[in-house]
Structure formats: C-alpha cells, structure tokens
Amino acid sequence: MKKTGAQIIMESLIQEGVEVMFGFPGGYILPFYDTLPQYPQLRHILVRHEQGAAHAADGYARATGKVGVCVATSGPGATNLVTGIANAYMDSVPVVAFTGQATRAFIGKDAFQEIDISGITLPITKHSYVAMDTATLARTVKEAFYIARTGRPGPVLIDLPRDVQLDQAEFSYPDRVNLPGYKIPTKGHPTQLKNAAKLINEAQQPLIIAGRGVVISGAFEELKQLAETAQIPVITTLLGIGCFPENHVLSYGMAGMHGSGYANKALDNTDLLIAIGMRFDDRVTGKISAFAPHAKIVHIDLDPAEIGKNVPVHVPIVGDVKAVLQAMQKMIESTQHIDWIKRLEGWRKQHPMTEIRDHSGLLPQYIIRQLYEATGGEAVVVTGVGQHQMWTAQHYLFHEPHTFISSGGLGTMGFGLPAAMGAKVGRPDKTVWCVDGDGSIQMTIQELATLVQDKIAVKIAVINNGYLGMVRQWQELFYERRYIATPISCPDFVRIAEAYCIAGRRVTQREEVRPAIEQAMAHDGPFLIDFKVEPEENVFPMVPPGAAVGEFIEFPKKEVSTWPRRSTP
Amino acid sequence: MATTKHTIVALVEDKPGVLNRVASLFRRRGFNIESIAVGHSEVAHLSRMTIIVNGTTATVEQVRKQLDKLIDVVRVSDITGENITVRELALIKVKAGSATRSEIIEIADIFRGNIVDVASDSLTVEITGDEDKIESMLKLLRGFGIKEIARTGRVAMVRGAIGAPAPEEKVARSHTKK
Numbered sequence A: 001m002k003k004t005g006a007q008i009i010m011e012s013l014i015q016e017g018v019e020v021m022f023g024f025p026g027g028y029i030l031p032f033y034d035t036l037p038q039y040p041q042l043r044h045i046l047v048r049h050e051q052g053a054a055h056a057a058d059g060y061a062r063a064t065g066k067v068g069v070c071v072a073t074s075g076p077g078a079t080n081l082v083t084g085i086a087n088a089y090m091d092s093v094p095v096v097a098f099t100g101q102a103t104r105a106f107i108g109k110d111a112f113q114e115i116d117i118s119g120i121t122l123p124i125t126k127h128s129y130v131a132m133d134t135a136t137l138a139r140t141v142k143e144a145f146y147i148a149r150t151g152r153p154g155p156v157l158i159d160l161p162r163d164v165q166l167d168q169a170e171f172s173y174p175d176r177v178n179l180p181g182y183k184i185p186t187k188g189h190p191t192q193l194k195n196a197a198k199l200i201n202e203a204q205q206p207l208i209i210a211g212r213g214v215v216i217s218g219a220f221e222e223l224k225q226l227a228e229t230a231q232i233p234v235i236t237t238l239l240g241i242g243c244f245p246e247n248h249v250l251s252y253g254m255a256g257m258h259g260s261g262y263a264n265k266a267l268d269n270t271d272l273l274i275a276i277g278m279r280f281d282d283r284v285t286g287k288i289s290a291f292a293p294h295a296k297i298v299h300i301d302l303d304p305a306e307i308g309k310n311v312p313v314h315v316p317i318v319g320d321v322k323a324v325l326q327a328m329q330k331m332i333e334s335t336q337h338i339d340w341i342k343r344l345e346g347w348r349k350q351h352p353m354t355e356i357r358d359h360s361g362l363l364p365q366y367i368i369r370q371l372y373e374a375t376g377g378e379a380v381v382v383t384g385v386g387q388h389q390m391w392t393a394q395h396y397l398f399h400e401p402h403t404f405i406s407s408g409g410l411g412t413m414g415f416g417l418p419a420a421m422g423a424k425v426g427r428p429d430k431t432v433w434c435v436d437g438d439g440s441i442q443m444t445i446q447e448l449a450t451l452v453q454d455k456i457a458v459k460i461a462v463i464n465n466g467y468l469g470m471v472r473q474w475q476e477l478f479y480e481r482r483y484i485a486t487p488i489s490c491p492d493f494v495r496i497a498e499a500y501c502i503a504g505r506r507v508t509q510r511e512e513v514r515p516a517i518e519q520a521m522a523h524d525g526p527f528l529i530d531f532k533v534e535p536e537e538n539v540f541p542m543v544p545p546g547a548a549v550g551e552f553i554e555f556p557k558k559e560v561s562t563w564p565r566r567s568t569p
Numbered sequence B: 001m002a003t004t005k006h007t008i009v010a011l012v013e014d015k016p017g018v019l020n021r022v023a024s025l026f027r028r029r030g031f032n033i034e035s036i037a038v039g040h041s042e043v044a045h046l047s048r049m050t051i052i053v054n055g056t057t058a059t060v061e062q063v064r065k066q067l068d069k070l071i072d073v074v075r076v077s078d079i080t081g082e083n084i085t086v087r088e089l090a091l092i093k094v095k096a097g098s099a100t101r102s103e104i105i106e107i108a109d110i111f112r113g114n115i116v117d118v119a120s121d122s123l124t125v126e127i128t129g130d131e132d133k134i135e136s137m138l139k140l141l142r143g144f145g146i147k148e149i150a151r152t153g154r155v156a157m158v159r160g161a162i163g164a165p166a167p168e169e170k171v172a173r174s175h176t177k178k
C-alpha cells in the first residue's frame, strides 16, 4: 500500500526506535505535523524556540546514548536550529534534524521562507540530505540515523520539501545501508596495539587522559580494567567527565584550563600519556609546545583525522575505543607505580580541589558541593556555559557516564535549560539538575513554558552572580578590571518561575542551601532555586591563555592580578 | 616546514552537492586548492577528482583524512610520491597577423599542439601536457600577445597496473613524534 512522504518518515522513525522528538511547526512542515496523530507512539514536545529543540535533542542523546530528533519548519525555523546543530557537531552528538522546505518547484527561487539550510549547515553537519524524491525517503532516513549514530557520531540534517511530504510511494524499510564512502574503523592495527602495550608495560609514570570517546563507545569497564591492572592514574577532559568514576582512588579529576592542579601537574610530569577518545583541544593542552613535555603519547581515537592533528604522537591507534581496549587487555601486565602515585597524592594535598574556603558569603563552589552530597552523585547534571559550568565540573563528583552534560566544543550559553529538558525526557527515572548562570539561562529561558506544558520535572539552580561571570573574570585578570558589558541585570527569577507556574525559592545564606535543594527534589515537578552568590568569585585553578598547563594560577586573587594581559576568550 | 604541491585523487559519488562539500571543506579548514578537475571515472556513479594542493606533508595528510570523512567520498589518495602521469589541457588564443601566423604554427608544432581555430587576427592553440610544457609554450607565445587562456587544471593517474593505493594502506603510515 502506498503511503505519503510524511507517513513514510513516521514509519521510518518507528523502525529506528524513536520515541520522542522536539520541534516547532510552520507552513512547509505542516504535512509532517498533520500525520503525527496517526502515530501515537511518537511523542512530540513543542519547544518555544527551535534552538531549544536542537539542544533538547542533544541533551536527550547525551543522556541516553540514543539519537535525538528535532524538527523545524523552513526558513527562520531552520536557521534557528543552526546553533544547536553546531553544538552537537562540535561535541560529536548523534542528532537527526528535520526541516521543512518550500515545494520543489520553488527551491532556488527565493520563495517565502525558502532558505538553503543544507548549504548553511554544510560545515556543521556530519552529513545532510535534501529529500527530492518520496520513493527514496525511507532509505534517506535509514542512512541519516545510521550516519548520526555510528562511527564518530554527529548531527545529520534532512531537508523536506513540502510536496515530498505529500507525494505517495510504496513503503518498505531497508534493512541495510549502502554507503561505499562511509568507513568506520574498528579494532586498531595489531602492531600499534603491541607497541602501545609495550610502552604501557615499561612506563614509570603513565597517565590516562580520557575523553568523550570513552562515553560514546561505552568503554567504562575496559577503561577501569586498564587503569586498575596497570595502576595508572586517570584524568579526563571536560566532556570525558563521568567516563571514569570520580570517586575512584585512581581518579585525578579534570585537566586543562580549569582542571585540578594535580591533574595538570600529572600532565607536566608523566612519561607516557595514554590519550583515549579525546582530541587535544586547546582548552585541555594549554600551550601546545609545552604540553606533556616528558611524555611519549599513545593516542586511541576512532577518527583518523584527529590523530596527529594538534599533537604529534608516538603510537597512533585508529579504532573504536572499547574494541581497542579489549584487544589490548591480554597484553597489559599487572603492575604498581607506587612512587608515581605518591607524587600525585602529594600534588593532591598541595593543590586541593575539594576544599572550600571559609567565607561568610554564599560561595558557588559550596552550592555545587551540597548538590553533590544531596544527590549522592546520582543525578544527571546539565550546565550552561561560564563559571558555574566549571564549578560544576570541579566540585561535583560524577560517578557514572552520561550524567554530566555540558557544551564543550562550542561553549554555547543557553544550552543548559533545553538540554536538561531533553535529558529528563530521556531519563525520567533520574533526578535532572540544570545548573545555569544568570546570563546563560536568559538566552533560552522561554523553555520554562515547555517544562510546564509537557510536565518535565527539571530542577534548576541559577548561580546568580549579577555578571557574565566568566568574561568578568577575564576582565579582572587580564583587562585591569574594566567590567565592560559584563554586569547583567536579571528579572526576579523566582517570580518568573511563578509566572510560568513553576515553584521556586531564593537562597542568600549558606544555611539555606541544603534545605532548598532537598525541597526542590521533594517537590513533584520542576523547581527553580535562585542562588544569590558572591558576585566576584573566580574559578581557580586557571591556566592563563597561552600558558602551559603546569603554570596554573590559584586562589587568592592577589597573585593573580600581576599576570600579564593576554588575549580575549 | 616546506610546502610542496601535492596531487590528490578522490573517487566521489556522483550526487548533487558533492563538489560543494569538497570545496567547503577546503575553505573551512584553510587549505588552498590550486586546481581541481572533475569528471566521470571508470565506475558508473563515481566521479574522479584530481585536486592540486599546496602545503606541508602534515597539512596535506589532514586534507586527505578530512576528505576521506565525507560520506560521499569513496576513496582518496595522495599520489604525489608515486610514479604518475600528469596532464593538463590548455586553449590559448594568440594574436596573429599574416606576418606572425606561420611562426606561431611552428611553435605549436614543436610542442605537438593543434591549431583549433583560425580567425583574421588570431589563432587558437590547443596543447596537452604537464605544467612545465604548457608554461614553456606560453612563454614563447606571450611575445605575440595572448588574448585568452583556458586551462583545465591537472588530471593524474598512477602508472602501470596498480591503481591508486587504498586508503587503509595509507592510514598505517601515520606520524611519529618529535
């Protein structure tokens, strides 16, 4: 029996195991929407801005490991997705985005709301389609999901002209894809595996740095086994957080610009760096010529283009992290690195991260600590971008993968609330906290309405410092405290929440922090806490831009103001 | 590090937008295309691109790997170091009067070029060869006054029975540090 293009898409989505999509309708995507009621198993969540739809799909994908789906109409609907698509691309998140498009005959004619969205998103998608034929739609959807999910994941866009959604064709869902140009490396080269194992077995001061690739590949057990067998300390990148339990004795936290002092010291001293599923981003390497100066580097990554891109390596291994670590297991000897671990413990004492100084005001670090204790480290925590993001990374200990969700590569303010929404939809069993900045949340605050309409019980902690804090910190340290365009006013967040029918409360004192968190979690439904924190608190340690990671600066501020001025964020 | 000219051959799916994807990638990554020639290959539905890029070995290796990641790119290889045949075709319209016409024809003959169009005040020469050959001929023709040039950019092929190496073989030759 023939089906319409829109029906074919719905049938295909069901075949792909899709349960939910985030979207916003409009003229050229109407046939798609009109078909939705025929498929009650597909839940549609109406966002308030398409950027929210893309971030929600992204948050959903990161929290579940499944493909997130977002939908928008043509023209402005499609362009509103762009930031969200770019965000997913930079952090390798599997998302499929559907956009409406003008009728085929109108394409290229500057028709109403006709925009070249596949052209606009060319450099920020893993692949894209303009579906010009209803008969091949099923194959297109199949390929899109396959490409988004496999290999190094990423966003795929399908542009749907209105008449392609309406035309009819036979539906049969292909069981295989035929993509001769799409290669997925698997196991890694045997010789290189041997070389890596030899280096690991011989190293005196080995160090593992793990990134999001470990999360994507699901290699938690394999990573733990490698670390424990050879007694190798583990540090992570920002997006690697959670891939190794942060309460494990071998965990030394996050490295890089706002990484722990001991993680960065370890990088500075290691003789063998085993980089797993990470890409040597400048925020983690600092000054590249001074990065891990004494180390040989083993780099395991699925994407061959990442090998040798930023840092030259001794042993390149192209393959799926999980498969590679499994293949290496038998070659790794059980060893101890007592002296090396002792040195690391020394640095941990010298540069403690977990201690929060005594202070009469409300410190953001204290709030994050309390959040950690109140949730037992079991919540999914989604952040905006800025100081609050770094404090969350530093002071909440993540025990499990998929529980720390943050915009790393693009650093997108406004990601927090919609991504938390997507995460909660994907993991209704989990407590989901959105830790947001007073600046960040104002970029996508309209999604509070979505939380209410679709009953999504996200708990929100606004770390309200009255500044675009991270930029203010740079102005304080490198621009002689010229706070230009960083003091930011905000509405009364508690009353805003109330206006959206969301419960909330304001916290100004230390003593209220824990009770407020408990109240939010006991509350049935979304809840917002407005934490009025110390306005000029800074994130430390900090590796100044252009410095080597070992040259981090620490509290107090006095030491800091002498640092020479450097470039902008 | 020294930059040199590299010859990259890519087999790509014959789909709308492929050239755009390739060009966009070069622009986005800051790689410079010196020339690009596209046409059908020996396989149906696959086109062959010959791309000339200027860069260090490391940059060009990045180009190759990034190209290889495009879904529509089936195979890419840097055949610079191989034993290859390289050809380019040029059409050159030269000013020619009764006094100079025979001299120009003579030059074309030496280079085994063809005269493909004759007008009262010009001659159009067609020449095929590697870049050096075309440059040498142009040098000689410049004195007569050149009205128009059209060049295809290079196409290249590995000599003998073996084709362009498969991408997997190249991956293994990765970098070593310091």
Ligand SMILES: Cc1ncc(C[n+]2csc(CCOP(=O)(O)OP(=O)(O)O)c2C)c(N)n1
Pocket: A384, A385, A386, A387, A388, A389, A411, A412, A413, A414, A436, A437, A438, A439, A440, A441, A463, A465, A467, A468, A469, A470, A471, A569
């Ligand atoms: C969309 C966007 N615009 C600008 C920036 C630059 N930026 C990075 S952090 C930051 C300040 C964030 O302020 P806020 O959300 O209040 O968080 P805080 O740093 O105060 O915790 C800015 C403006 C960005 N990352 N994203």
